[in-house]
Structures are given as structure tokens and as C-alpha cells.
Amino acid sequence: MEDLHRILEAIQDSGQRSVLATITHVEGSAYRKAGASMLVFEDGSQIGVLSAGCLETDLAARVPEILAAGVSCGFVFDMQSSDQLSWGEETGCGGVIHVTMEPVNGVLLEHLRTLKDCLDQHTEVMIIKKIGPDRSVSDYAFVAERERFFGDWRGGFPQNLMELAVSEGYFVHTYYPKPRLMIFGAGPDARPLAAFAAATDFSVTVSDWRPALCNRSYFPDVDALLVGFPEETLDKIQSTSNDYAVIMTHNFRRDQQLIRMLSERKLSYLGVLGPKHRMERLLNGDPAQTNLRSPIGIAIGAEGPVEIAVSILAELIDTYRKNRRRTTINYAT
Known part of the structure; x- marks a missing residue:
């Protein structure tokens, strides 16, 4: 997923000064x-990566200068050319990568903490950055849900946020x-999956x-361990449509119980470990839910707990x- x-989490715990580097635009192909x-x-x-090792050393070398100046900077790395003086030498990436680097000052730090709070509360957040001619960040704003707004944005705020995603001079990301x-199930085969x-x-x-x-x-x-039978633990879980569930208790009756209870919830993914014929017995003639999967996993000929995981x-x-790719935040326009 995202390194963000x-x-x-690292920003919360560190007392060090730091710089946030973000890819704002890619032309052609790139690692990220x-x-x-x-x-x-x-x-x-460092926390996170922007490439397969092509950019990180150069970006790290710029950090003291950016911290000393206290302002954001933008850089373009051309990975296309085979010129020995360019970033394309023997990398084979074939893309042009635009990167902004922002010193994490007190104001940005507070906004990043608010961002973390929103994400911890299962709220999607859109970031909008206004990119200046020198590729630095002149303004930025975070928009959560329909009306919650925080950031450092001067002047009037654009009304149609989605149009900014294709506008020159803006970076928009969710x-x-x-x-x-x-x-569900804590046997030995659940350990590598977890x-x-x-x-x-x-x-x-x-x-x-x-x-x-x-x-x-x-x-x-x-993040959490819940000890108890399904009827005890499921009441403690407030699931959402963004949740994923895997049933692998290896207990026929418990699997049936979990299928029945979890099928009533709207989940992104509900899978049951085991062969197709076992799944048919578990359903006992009941029609399978559209989001119920069994067998589960990509067909790679997996053997043993690690490969199955x-x-x-x-x-x-x-x-x-x-x-x-199918989800778009429904912001007010």
C-alpha cells in the first residue's frame, strides 16, 4: 500500500527535523x-521509497539545504536519456519524475497529524497542492469528507476539486x-498471512x-487479537465496505457460522480457505453470496502455509x- x-507514524514519534518528498507527476514509466x-x-x-534506489541518495543529499532554507523545492529527474550526465544512465526506467520536497515545519507537522487522525477514523482525505513555476509547493490543502478543510492555502479555494486533477500547476491525490x-482462525497457516x-x-x-x-x-x-467464539467476537467488530475477511478456522461448524454471519455484512472481500467441494458442503445448498470466494488465492500452484499466504x-x-480504481470521493462541487 502507501508508505504514507x-x-x-514515524513523524509522531520522532523529534528530528525532516523533509517530505512526494512524486507529483510522472511522464512515461517509473517505479512509483x-x-x-x-x-x-x-x-x-528514511521512511518509504520513491524509486528502486535511483533517486534516494540524491534526495537525501538535498535535505540539509532544504532544512536550512525552510522552503519547499521541486526537482525533475529524467530517467529516459542514456547521457552519462543524466539520470537515465543504465536505469532502464524510461520516465521523467517530478518530485517536490517540503520541510516538515510546525504548521505542516500539525496538518499531517490531523491527516493521520482522519485516516485512523477511516476517512478518506484528498490533498491538493499548488505547484509553482519553479515546481515548489506554494499552497496546499487537505479535504476530508464534504466540508472538513485544513491546510495552508492562500486566497480563494477552487470549487470544483476534481477538475484540478487534470489542471496544470496542481497536484491532486487521495x-x-x-x-x-x-x-478468522489462528492456526499455523494464518501466521504467515497475518x-x-x-x-x-x-x-x-x-x-x-x-x-x-x-x-x-x-x-x-x-493490530488486534480477539479471543472468543464468532458470536462473541463479531459483535466487537464494526466492519465497513472497505474491510476484507478470510475464514480459515479448519472447523466445519465454525466456518459455517462465520459464513452466515459475515455474509450479512457488506465487505470488499470474503473468502474461505479450502477446496470447492468443501465450500459446497459448507453452503449446504444455499446460493453463494456474490462476494464469497472459495477457493481463495491467485492460482500459482501454491503448496504449504507460506506459499498459500x-x-x-x-x-x-x-x-x-x-x-x-473504481472509487471516487464524492466531494461537493
Whole structure:
């Protein structure tokens, strides 16, 4: 997912000065798309990446100068040319990347904290940056939901936000809350799935009625562990249409119970581990919900818990990306 979530968490905990680097425009192909961000601290440490290592060293070298000046700067990296003096030497990327670098001063820091609060509350936020002729950021604003507005924007604010996305001189991007993955079943095969999902910035919840399995020693990276039977734990979960659920308890009766209860909720993804014939027995003749998947995972011939976890996570990411492409925030115009 986006590095922004890790960046916002790091800013909360660090006392160092830092610079936020953001790709605002890409011409041709590039490792990361517009909207990708990286945070560079004063000591040179970094959160996130903007390339496969082509840009990071140069961007880090510019941080002391930007912090000293206290103003944003914009840079263009031409990865197309094979000229030895250009950024294209033997990279093979073939694109032109526009990057803005903004010192995280007190004002921007406060706005980034507000952004984190919105995302933690499962609210999508649109960022609008006005890019000057020198490619620096002259104004920026965050818009959450229909009326919540915060940022550093001088003068009148544009009414039709979506038109700015294709307007020269503006950068518009939507930040989404972390997608939540709910894993029901804490057996050994759930452990790699939970770890991989957390590493790709899913907010992971694991639920199981067996405390010997559902504990932090097996799931150190998840956000929540819920011990209890389905009828006990599901009441504690306020699910949304942006949530994903995988049923893998390996208990026939519990799987049936979870299918029945979760099918009543509007989820982005609901999958059950197991072969097709088991799924037919679980449904017992009932028509499958349109969003119910089984078998789950991308067909890669996976064997064993780790490979199966990779195939499931690939399908989750694929579903997430497709959902994002179909989703547009309904802002007032």
C-alpha cells in the first residue's frame, strides 16, 4: 500500500527535523506513481521509497539545504536519456519524475497529524497542492469528507476539486485509510498471512476461540487479537465496505457460522480457505453470496502455509487495487 501510513507514524514519534518528498507527476514509466511519498530525517534515515534506489541518495543529499532554507523545492529527474550526465544512465526506467520536497515545519507537522487522525477514523482525505513555476509547493490543502478543510492555502479555494486533477500547476491525490484484514482462525497457516498482510500495510485483526493459538507470540505484527467464539467476537467488530475477511478456522461448524454471519455484512472481500467441494458442503445448498470466494488465492500452484499466504495476499492486493480504481470521493462541487 502507501508508505504514507508509516511516514505519519514515524513523524509522531520522532523529534528530528525532516523533509517530505512526494512524486507529483510522472511522464512515461517509473517505479512509483504520482502520490508516492518518502520522509527523510536530518540524520539521513528514511521512511518509504520513491524509486528502486535511483533517486534516494540524491534526495537525501538535498535535505540539509532544504532544512536550512525552510522552503519547499521541486526537482525533475529524467530517467529516459542514456547521457552519462543524466539520470537515465543504465536505469532502464524510461520516465521523467517530478518530485517536490517540503520541510516538515510546525504548521505542516500539525496538518499531517490531523491527516493521520482522519485516516485512523477511516476517512478518506484528498490533498491538493499548488505547484509553482519553479515546481515548489506554494499552497496546499487537505479535504476530508464534504466540508472538513485544513491546510495552508492562500486566497480563494477552487470549487470544483476534481477538475484540478487534470489542471496544470496542481497536484491532486487521495489518501485512503489502511484496509483492514480480518482473519478468522489462528492456526499455523494464518501466521504467515497475518505477517505478510501487516508488512503490506493492511490493518490486521486475528480472531479465534483458542487462546493458546490466538496470542501475541504468534502474531506480533497484528493490530488486534480477539479471543472468543464468532458470536462473541463479531459483535466487537464494526466492519465497513472497505474491510476484507478470510475464514480459515479448519472447523466445519465454525466456518459455517462465520459464513452466515459475515455474509450479512457488506465487505470488499470474503473468502474461505479450502477446496470447492468443501465450500459446497459448507453452503449446504444455499446460493453463494456474490462476494464469497472459495477457493481463495491467485492460482500459482501454491503448496504449504507460506506459499498459500502469498497467493491469498496477492488476491487481496489485486482486489484492493481494483476497488480503488473504481472509487471516487464524492466531494461537493
